[in-house]
Amino acid sequence: MPRVPVVIAIFACLLVLVAGALSGSVMAQAPGAQAGGPPPPDGAALYAANCVDCHGPEGDVVPGVDLGHGRFRRATTDPELVGIVLRGIPGTGMPPNNFSEAQASAIVQFLRAKASRAAATAGNGANGRAIFAGKGNCTSCHRVDGVGARTGPDLSEIGRLRHSTDIERSIIEPDFYIIPSNRFVRLVTRDGATLTGRLLNQDTFSVQILDAKEQLQSLQRSNLREFTFIDKSPMPAFRDKLTSQEITDLVSYLVSLKGTAQ
Numbered sequence: 655m656p657r658v659p660v661v662i663a664i665f666a667c668l669l670v671l672v673a674g675a676l677s678g679s680v681m682a683q684a685p686g687a688q689a690g691g692p693p694p695p696d697g698a699a700l701y702a703a704n705c706v707d708c709h710g711p712e713g714d715v716v717p718g719v720d721l722g723h724g725r726f727r728r729a730t731t732d733p734e735l736v737g738i739v740l741r742g743i744p745g746t747g748m749p750p751n752n753f754s755e756a757q758a759s760a761i762v763q764f765l766r767a768k769a770s771r772a773a774a775t776a777g778n779g780a781n782g783r784a785i786f787a788g789k790g791n792c793t794s795c796h797r798v799d800g801v802g803a804r805t806g807p808d809l810s811e812i813g814r815l816r817h818s819t820d821i822e823r824s825i826i827e828p829d830f831y832i833i834p835s836n837r838f839v840r841l842v843t844r845d846g847a848t849l850t851g852r853l854l855n856q857d858t859f860s861v862q863i864l865d866a867k868e869q870l871q872s873l874q875r876s877n878l879r880e881f882t883f884i885d886k887s888p889m890p891a892f893r894d895k896l897t898s899q900e901i902t903d904l905v906s907y908l909v910s911l912k913g914t915a916q
């Protein structure tokens with residue numbers, strides 16, 4: 655095996671090169687953006703100048719429309735909202751706008767941030783934290799800042815990674831949408847053993863999962879007969895297990911988790 659160290663050394667050099675190239679490009683961009691480039695669009699200012707007349711400062715003036723809480727009748731995702739802001743809603747009082755894509759998404763991010771702030775104060779975060787560890791038993795699958803299990807995704811930064819409405823939907827209806835990196839797989843080996851778990855990693859030769867007992871399992875692809883993504887979330891729906899106030903409290907707690915605590 656004398657070649658192995660050489661291979662590792664080459665690989666290490668490549669990593670250093672790639673890392674250098676990446677940080678180099680970041681470094682190269684930052685000063686340019688500060689010096690010459692236009693400042694990023696200001697979503698709050700654009701909203702005030704173009705939307706307040708009809709929707710009001712809180713986004714609740716058009717009957718039946720609420721722009722400030724992340725609940726939209728005609729859109730779920732950010733790209734859908736950007737589309738509405740750009741193209742309007744034909745046949746209604748919502749006009750198209752002559753914005754750049756970046757301006758439209760700055761307005762959408764402004765509305766999302768508004769919704770997060772509203773969700774953070776809508777419930778009692780301290781009570782939400784207690785439900786997370788207690789009645790909801792969320793820590794049996796999730797961890798926050800190093801406390802809890804690993805079978806479900808780590809939620810320490812969930813308030814930074816997801817919109818408040820997505821967090822709420824995950825609790826009420828976990829099957830609605832599962833982000834790809836949180837998907838579970840079922841593996842059947844050539845000798846008939848079945849394993850399920852959260853997919854951590856895969857490459858041409860092997861697959862690594864974290865099974866229900868939090869054990870890392872690494873399997874050779876050549877040894878697998880079946881590899882299927884599981885559509886249903888292993889997480890139970892809490893719609894009927896918690897009151898709506900308890901869910902509001904949980905969401906207030908979770909949107910506050912931004913990964914800053916150690």
Ligand code: HEC
Pocket residue numbers: 700701704705706707708709716718719720721725726727728729735738739743746747748749751761
């Ligand atoms: C001339 C008045 C007017 C202006 C200006 C206006 N809107 Fe609207 N907007 C409406 C009306 C009316 C509706 C409701 C359309 C419907 O669904 O019948 C609406 C609907 C929407 C919706 C869909 C809401 C939902 O629940 O799906 C979004 C998002 C939206 N507006 C965002 C904006 C943004 C952002 C701006 C500023 C860039 C803006 N609007 C400017 C009148 C306006």
Ligand code: HEC
Pocket residue numbers: 786790791792793794795796805806807812816821824825828829831832833836837887888889890892904908
């Ligand atoms: C039996 C294990 C289990 C329990 C109990 C559980 N979860 Fe989950 N949860 C998961 C798994 C697995 C996922 C990833 C798949 C998915 O998105 O549904 C997940 C996903 C989530 C997500 C979305 C994460 C993301 O990155 O988008 C949130 C938010 C969440 N859970 C909150 C909770 C809360 C709050 C509780 C307690 C009320 C809870 N979970 C209880 C297993 C669990």
